[in-house]
Amino acid sequence: MATIRDVARKAGVSVATVSRALNDKGYVHEDTRKAINEAIKELNYKPNEVARSLYKKKSRLIGLLLPDIRNPFFPELARGVEDIMQESGYRLIIGNADEKPEKENDYIQTFIQNNVIGIISASHTEKKHYKHLTCPVVFLDRTSEPFPSVFADGYSGGKMAVREIIRRGSKRITLLRGPIEVKTAQDRFKGALDELCRANVDFNVMTMASFAYHDASKCAKEIFEKFPDTDGVIASNDIAAAAILHEAIRKGKLIPNDLQIIGFDDIPLSGLLFPPLSTIKQPAYEMGREAAKLLIKLINNEPIQNQMIQMPVTFIERQTTRKVEENG
Amino acid sequence: MATIRDVARKAGVSVATVSRALNDKGYVHEDTRKAINEAIKELNYKPNEVARSLYKKKSRLIGLLLPDIRNPFFPELARGVEDIMQESGYRLIIGNADEKPEKENDYIQTFIQNNVIGIISASHTEKKHYKHLTCPVVFLDRTSEPFPSVFADGYSGGKMAVREIIRRGSKRITLLRGPIEVKTAQDRFKGALDELCRANVDFNVMTMASFAYHDASKCAKEIFEKFPDTDGVIASNDIAAAAILHEAIRKGKLIPNDLQIIGFDDIPLSGLLFPPLSTIKQPAYEMGREAAKLLIKLINNEPIQNQMIQMPVTFIERQTTRKVEENG
DNA sequence: CCTGAATATGTAATCGGTTACATATGAGGG
């Protein structure tokens, strides 16, 4: 690999001049610049980011912390982040925290040790890991008070799901509650619960241990045993909804006539289920983009009007809910 | 952030001694070591990876290049890579090449500029990008001749799919062919084609423009128009299979009685479809792990017995194929 | 008591950039 010294030698100038030419800082004569550019081309010189980063104490890397790459919701977020960062010349170090505080902390340390210029975290289990960081941090999907965040309006989403399922005729509703430790899941739950209390319907609540399909599946079986007359399920996410849907079909229920189901997230899977799943959509890709834009503003010290960006959710009507016209 | 100099000062020794203590190199007196460790703890010192990397010309970062994080197959690979790398103390920079040669090259440059110690690429569009790299490269899922690779046995997979579908009674088979530029898709196709030729059945071939659901969906409609009497479809991947399945159900076909479908990949989605999709499984997570292990060996200059690791595929029998007993 | 190896530690160069500061030249104003 050619270094800046090689370029300087070839162009017959000092390294300082080359550096100035590279960064468009200070004065460089037009002829000199031309000579330098030629030398750069001939030597196929690329500046060493590591050296630059060491002096500047800032790299062009962004740390992105996800709880689980395999949950399709997160790659969607990641893709949004990646697209914006790529455009702006930043690169991503991605970490998989696996919902484990030590792994999370390990990655944060790695990020810091590599001079990342900012961090986006969709996985904060413990606030203290972030408290003393000197680089800007944006939380994505999950929130943590003093920090800027981008998240979907889960509370409204929960309410929306209940309103839609009731409007379409469910009378005995089962509400799935996501893992207690996942705050966004609790927001949805809270919204749904409030709306259920306001409405004139019977309902049950069932809490899931995790978002894993396996747990959801177990939960599904339990629902049909304990509450066989349920005619509407609000799931805590689409994976859970898929499990319920599966189990219902196995039991010979007609969807949506015997049972309506509404999920949450709108992952790519949802439209491919049969019947396609009605769900509350979180704009994951857009959320990723917004988080990236917010972080870039923070990095550039631009003024922020709003550092808690709440994204709207929407009801995606597919075929696990009845058509509104079909019922009263 | 505390530096090695702060530690040295606090412990009353020179930086060289601290460095030796940190890296377990050369002689360090037990008492000195203790004092240093204390200083490190008190100052909460973490070595600066950037400085280390500058001197050593090697970081602890691995570049992982994916064609598309949103295709669930790739996060699965990534997770396998990540788990192994994490264990061995390496970290990942992930890039999304989007099947675009310039983006691919951009990322490779970034990797190099950040002193990555190795690269795993699941996205080689042009061999020349990799030719002159000085760090080890492993290809994952796709192969490129002189380079070490980990990939699934697509050819056998294709044969296997045909054998299984015929064994279960399909007589008029439609074979979907994946995008020409994706070599692994062509391997599957080739395997399936060879086996179809050998068998005593009618068949058609239809080529897909891309693996996107949208294209697959269009393709599905076309199949049922052009070849209405098809009673078995070998899809080029599970996304395509899902599209076919969807369309078939919409047309009122009974699956698997009227039509059998076999996919390829076994992404998490596949088991959640209705009916659950029979498919040829690629061990994606394992492939990621193997690629990571192979790269680590290359990094450590360990002897490699086999640098083309072909992973076996397996037939996952779910419910888009008939039970073997049910037919002759 | 002397010598050489093992142990223990320090000094300073180095990695490849950036930049503060010094220096040099030429143009324009008084």
Place this chain on the structure above:
DNA sequence: CCCTCATATGTAACCGATTACATATTCAGG
């Protein structure tokens, strides 16, 4: 003609680690 300022470039310190080499001490063996 001198002074000042804009332009152009070079010198060397610096970022925070690693390590080659030098130096100092201790101890065993002859």
